[in-house]
Amino acid sequence: MSIALFCIGxxxxxxxxxxIIIFMCIELMLNxxxxxxxxxxxxxxxALAATNPNAGIDGQLFVFFIMVxxxxxxSVGLAIIVMMYRNTHSIDVNFLNRLKH
Amino acid sequence: MNxxxxxxxxxxxxxxxxxxxxxxxxxxxxxxxxxxxxxxVTCMDLGGCRVDINVHKMLYFDTFGMLGxxxxxxxxxxxxxxxxxxxxxxxxxxxxxxxxxxFILCGLSIVTSFNTLLMLFLGIEIMSIPLYILTGSDKRNxxxxxxxxxxxxxxxxxxxxxxxxxxxxxxxxxTGTFFIxxxxxxxxxxxxxxxxxxxxxxxxxGFKVSAAPFHxxxxxxxxxxxTVFTSFMATVVKVSIFVGFVRLxxxxxxxxxxxxQLFVALVTxxxxxxxxxxxxxxxxxxxxxxxxxxxxxxxxxxSLMALNQVSKEGILLYAGAYSLAxxxxxxxxxxxxxxxxxxxxxLAKQQPVLAATCTIFLLSLAGIPLTGGFFAKYYMLSSVVAxxxxxxxxxxxxxxxxxxxxxxxxxxxxxxxxxxxGSTEEQxxxxxxxxxxxxxxxxxxxxxxxxxxxxxxxxxxxxx
Numbered sequence: 231m232s233i234a235l236f237c238i239g240x241x242x243x244x245x246x247x248x249x250i251i252i253f254m255c256i257e258l259m260l261n262x263x264x265x266x267x268x269x270x271x272x273x274x275x276x277a278l279a280a281t282n283p284n285a286g287i288d289g290q291l292f293v294f295f296i297m298v299x300x301x302x303x304x305s306v307g308l309a310i311i312v313m314m315y316r317n318t319h320s321i322d323v324n325f326l327n328r329l330k331h
Numbered sequence: 332m333n334x335x336x337x338x339x340x341x342x343x344x345x346x347x348x349x350x351x352x353x354x355x356x357x358x359x360x361x362x363x364x365x366x367x368x369x370x371x372v373t374c375m376d377l378g379g380c381r382v383d384i385n386v387h388k389m390l391y392f393d394t395f396g397m398l399g400x401x402x403x404x405x406x407x408x409x410x411x412x413x414x415x416x417x418x419x420x421x422x423x424x425x426x427x428x429x430x431x432x433x434f435i436l437c438g439l440s441i442v443t444s445f446n447t448l449l450m451l452f453l454g455i456e457i458m459s460i461p462l463y464i465l466t467g468s469d470k471r472n473x474x475x476x477x478x479x480x481x482x483x484x485x486x487x488x489x490x491x492x493x494x495x496x497x498x499x500x501x502x503x504x505x506t507g508t509f510f511i512x513x514x515x516x517x518x519x520x521x522x523x524x525x526x527x528x529x530x531x532x533x534x535x536x537g538f539k540v541s542a543a544p545f546h547x548x549x550x551x552x553x554x555x556x557x558t559v560f561t562s563f564m565a566t567v568v569k570v571s572i573f574v575g576f577v578r579l580x581x582x583x584x585x586x587x588x589x590x591x592q593l594f595v596a597l598v599t600x601x602x603x604x605x606x607x608x609x610x611x612x613x614x615x616x617x618x619x620x621x622x623x624x625x626x627x628x629x630x631x632x633x634s635l636m637a638l639n640q641v642s643k644e645g646i647l648l649y650a651g652a653y654s655l656a657x658x659x660x661x662x663x664x665x666x667x668x669x670x671x672x673x674x675x676x677x678l679a680k681q682q683p684v685l686a687a688t689c690t691i692f693l694l695s696l697a698g699i700p701l702t703g704g705f706f707a708k709y710y711m712l713s714s715v716v717a718x719x720x721x722x723x724x725x726x727x728x729x730x731x732x733x734x735x736x737x738x739x740x741x742x743x744x745x746x747x748x749x750x751x752x753g754s755t756e757e758q759x760x761x762x763x764x765x766x767x768x769x770x771x772x773x774x775x776x777x778x779x780x781x782x783x784x785x786x787x788x789x790x791x792x793x794x795x
Contacts, residue, residue, distance in 0.1 A: 239491065240491075249480065256484070256491055259494075263491065270501050270502035271507070275507075288509050292497075292501075295452070299453070303490075306463050307483055310476070313467060314476045314477070314480055318476075323480070
């Protein structure tokens, strides 16, 4: 399921033209990874719990770091989008072709 | 450890320096002082004199990573000395720009010394997020906005891919670990999950170092960003990510080398081809340099193919030679009125010193003997030859280097053999010229005694 979520995210990034929707799709990708990490963490716990009661805890720790970084990225990303909106009054990425030549 | 701590602290110092003083030169001198200190503590680190903090083996400090660090810090120092004044022209927040530069340095010292995938991820993010801001720092300029948005979207997309790769590697590891040494533990054959993880890591790191076919953001981001920051992105940041890249594939996936080597070979060949061929058709020198940085990344990828001692030394040499030359060219480019090739017409008559040093930098990038670039390329190629496989790639790389001579020489030809009024915006100061000559001399020195850089640094280790 997390792979499916991830694929929806990737497809969204590649096909949508609205910067905010692309941005949401990227967040979707990150959250899909979170889900996957938790699932793997559970899997490792079941496999190794007999020898190591802490097995699989790393995966859950990683999830928190992803959340923190994602929050930092959102703040910077939204600031960039707002900055662009102020100058162009649009958030359509098709607008972005001035650099082509 | 020293450099991580100091760069983070100095980043905060720089932020506050903007509050306490309005004087731009005071801020610049604080930054230069910070960089000198950073270089010093890295040397101390190399000598074994370091702050010991229990990091639970999450970071691992070896000579390779620390030499990479010191090259990055030294080139940042030269970069600030050469182009620090031009940063003032970008906007009003000089202190914050320097703060972001120091945070990037903090991120890169994590990337060069990570031992778990968690630290790799955090380090790369600490580097990327300030870079998105620096790219868009010219707020009124639509090009800068566009570059920043593109860079941000592509960068966070590749972060997503990297995270999926990390998650898959975690799932594939038999003990549920993120430590790069243990990923392969207990495996004899490659599982699909593990291979998918490696490929995703390759793709996402390829994005970060702008290897083809993941290079689409590079020309736009480099072209649109304020030229001072392009210079920083294309040199210091790029080569440090390469150090991390080599480290990851050497220690993490070294044991399963045969499985992924073909993919790296294909990426390398594509990068060399696309970078060099597209650079030929550019009209703007800045955009040409963006493509040339893709082409140079192709050469650095060769070290990822070989992964032996020669390639590790070679990538450090390459990092030094490439960073110095590119920082020098960009420092001259910033002063130019016109960024097209025509803008350089007749520069040799107006500014003989600038033209001469620029020629040396371009020759070094093209890999002409007697410059640092030649030996850097030589080391890269010989490391691949030493492995005995993929000789076609070596031949291909040499051909691409020959193509690159064409577009580098176009600039030299414009400067010396064409008449025009190519000139700088203002008369460059004597200090600026002196520093350029010094950098050019360093490059020549590297070319004549290629071992100097490495020997000098290893001597420092020996003294302590």
